[in-house]
Amino acid sequence: SSELTQDPAVSVALGQTMRITCRGDSLTTHYATWYQQKPGQAPVLVMYGKNKRPSGIPDRFSGSSSGNTASLTITGAQAEDEGDYYCSSRDSSGIHLWMFGGGTKVTVL
Amino acid sequence: EVLLVESGGGSVQPGWSLRLSCAASGFKIGDYAMHWVRQSPGKGLEWVGGLNWDRGSIGYGDSVRGRFTVSRDDAKNSLYLQMDSLRPEDTAVYFCAKDVSPGGDYFDSWGQGALVTVSS
Numbered sequence: 001s002s003e004l005t006q007d008p009a010v011s012v013a014l015g016q017t018m019r020i021t022c023r024g025d026s027l028t029t030h031y032a033t034w035y036q037q038k039p040g041q042a043p044v045l046v047m048y049g050k051n052k053r054p055s056g057i058p059d060r061f062s063g064s065s066s067g068n069t070a071s072l073t074i075t076g077a078q079a080e081d082e083g084d085y086y087c088s089s090r091d092s093s094g095i096h097l098w099m100f101g102g103g104t105k106v107t108v109l
Numbered sequence: 110e111v112l113l114v115e116s117g118g119g120s121v122q123p124g125w126s127l128r129l130s131c132a133a134s135g136f137k138i139g140d141y142a143m144h145w146v147r148q149s150p151g152k153g154l155e156w157v158g159g160l161n162w163d164r165g166s167i168g169y170g171d172s173v174r175g176r177f178t179v180s181r182d183d184a185k186n187s188l189y190l191q192m193d194s195l196r197p198e199d200t201a202v203y204f205c206a207k208d209v210s211p212g213g214d215y216f217d218s219w220g221q222g223a224l225v226t227v228s229s
Contacts, residue, residue: 033215035154035216041221042219042220042222043146043204043216043219044219045215045216045217045218048209048217054217084153086153088154088215090214097156097159097167097168097170098144098156098159098213099156100146100153100155100156101153102153103153103154
């Protein structure tokens with residue numbers, strides 16, 4: 001189907017590891033891109049391609065992919081990692097062209 | 110430094126038109142694909158439409174196709190979103206986003222957004 005599915009919310013204890021997943025048929029042919037968004041702010045690119053981080057993104061962020069599922073892992077979550085995380089990819093069907101997942105709200109306890 | 114600044118948002122009635130602008134600095138918009146992405150209040154991100162480096166339309170999302178048009182002015186280094194026949198469900202913050210490539214790949218820089226409210 002032409003959509004990306006994310007869990008609505010995930011919580012993690014400070015300093016622990018968390019994983020956010022994104023599922024969709026397009027991910028078998030396109031890499032997922034991950035964006036972090038904090039309340040009232042624009043999204044920020046945090047992961048792209050095959051486990052690539054933009055300059056300025058801490059190395060506690062990592063990405064992986066298997067089949068139709070992409071994952072964003074935060075190893076040693078910090079309070080500033082709280083926010084909404086969206087996956088995105090091109091659409092293999094060519095219908096939607098670019099798609100976003102519904103977003104995962106991350107809470108650091 | 111890449112900077113994108115949206116303007117032109119506001120409150121309009123259903124059926125009206127509105128044009129958003131996105132002023133870019135720190136790069137030439139003609140060298141990259143550019144996009145508009147929106148976010149309805151309390152909701153997720155939705156791709157609206159885009160333009161690749163040679164002004165070819167990348168396309169539009171299903172919900173806006175035929176009503177919205179993306180264009181750009183290289184001399185002003187600005188991107189535009191012409192929104193016609195606006196509906197209440199078009200109420201959202203509209204973000205301008207720079208693509209990492211000329212033909213369209215992913216979005217590496219975003220503006221702060223412009224709020225559009227469509228209500229009678």
